[in-house]
Amino acid sequence: MSSVRSPLKILGAGQDPRNDAPTGLLYAQLDGGVYNGATKQELNNSCDLSQRNVSVGAALTLTIVDHAEKFLILDNLAGSIITLPPAVNSGAIFTVYVAVTPTSNSHKVQCPDAANTIRGSMMVSTDGVGTTQGWRAPSTADTVTLNGTTSGGAMGYGEWMEFIDAGTDSWICNGVLASSGTNVSPFSAAVS
Amino acid sequence: MQEADPEGVVEGQLYGAGNGIHDGATIEELNAGCDLSSRIVTLSTTVTDYVGDPSDIYKYIRVANATTDRSVTLPPATGSGKQYIMTFVGAWGSVARCVIQVANASDTISGILLGKNTGGTNAVLVSFRSAADSDSIISDNDTTKAISQRNSFFRIVDIAPNKWVVQFTAYDHAGAAASPWAATV
Numbered sequence: 001m002s003s004v005r006s007p008l009k010i011l012g013a014g015q016d017p018r019n020d021a022p023t024g025l026l027y028a029q030l031d032g033g034v035y036n037g038a039t040k041q042e043l044n045n046s047c048d049l050s051q052r053n054v055s056v057g058a059a060l061t062l063t064i065v066d067h068a069e070k071f072l073i074l075d076n077l078a079g080s081i082i083t084l085p086p087a088v089n090s091g092a093i094f095t096v097y098v099a100v101t102p103t104s105n106s107h108k109v110q111c112p113d114a115a116n117t118i119r120g121s122m123m124v125s126t127d128g129v130g131t132t133q134g135w136r137a138p139s140t141a142d143t144v145t146l147n148g149t150t151s152g153g154a155m156g157y158g159e160w161m162e163f164i165d166a167g168t169d170s171w172i173c174n175g176v177l178a179s180s181g182t183n184v185s186p187f188s189a190a191v192s
Numbered sequence: 193m194q195e196a197d198p199e200g201v202v203e204g205q206l207y208g209a210g211n212g213i214h215d216g217a218t219i220e221e222l223n224a225g226c227d228l229s230s231r232i233v234t235l236s237t238t239v240t241d242y243v244g245d246p247s248d249i250y251k252y253i254r255v256a257n258a259t260t261d262r263s264v265t266l267p268p269a270t271g272s273g274k275q276y277i278m279t280f281v282g283a284w285g286s287v288a289r290c291v292i293q294v295a296n297a298s299d300t301i302s303g304i305l306l307g308k309n310t311g312g313t314n315a316v317l318v319s320f321r322s323a324a325d326s327d328s329i330i331s332d333n334d335t336t337k338a339i340s341q342r343n344s345f346f347r348i349v350d351i352a353p354n355k356w357v358v359q360f361t362a363y364d365h366a367g368a369a370a371s372p373w374a375a376t377v
Contacts, residue, residue: 046225052274159304
């Protein structure tokens, strides 16, 4: 009897885990030698904690393969800019957390080109027990801008947004942001 | 009796294509991320408190039928990306409280909690922002309701060393709202 238990063993085509493998182990059935399902990258994106939190820095262009299901952190005081990949109806979700209030420029999440748009809404909180303003993206919106004051980004940690690849050239967003001063929409059509 | 595993196979190591060694998520992380049954923690009349363990990766905490106080203590924040989902189901006792708090005095929680300021379908939506030193979310069945409603949903993420962030949508209560944030740890 084996004294070493491998947690995952790939069976060959035609093998039956009920008959061909010790109990207590996890097995994957191969079909012609190829596992048909989640890719290794998809498994890692969803499950590997060491890759989960991603610093955006000054700018980061996302890809679905490398960044889906990860937490993207807006951490540059001079503004962090995220460029989304083209939407292809993959269902991929990008979650964005604000870490710092920009002291110059703005944080932005923008589409890669003029063909892509961002739909959805953002809740923008005013101070304390104040009115919370809901902003809906117009049909032409392709950019979400957090200017650090009126359009969000005024709080830093605690603000968040999600972007979902919901259709060809179509992103859907939601989130909760914090403003100071008179609340304005974070949505615009700025990508040419 | 089964034959011994192939030479070189190591317990705890995940194998895949290529050179045979999977580079990435551990078995524990795969199970936490994909095995729904491994996530669930239920707080009930018999188990009223949950203390998060540093080995937690992705937990779903159901607060069920809270007729007495419930509490959740998060593990120390390290920037790991681990997360807790919390929801509320069942009845909520008139004097019951639910406290979500950090593990130590170095950790804080940041977030914006949204709620309806008065009962009714067209009530004003208010917001309560965390303070720099906020380390607890205290929810009762009166003015500081945060998770005490069936439609409440929290996601709490270990985003940075000593820093948790919370995502939260809307809750409802009958009277004037009060902030659920506190600095108690």
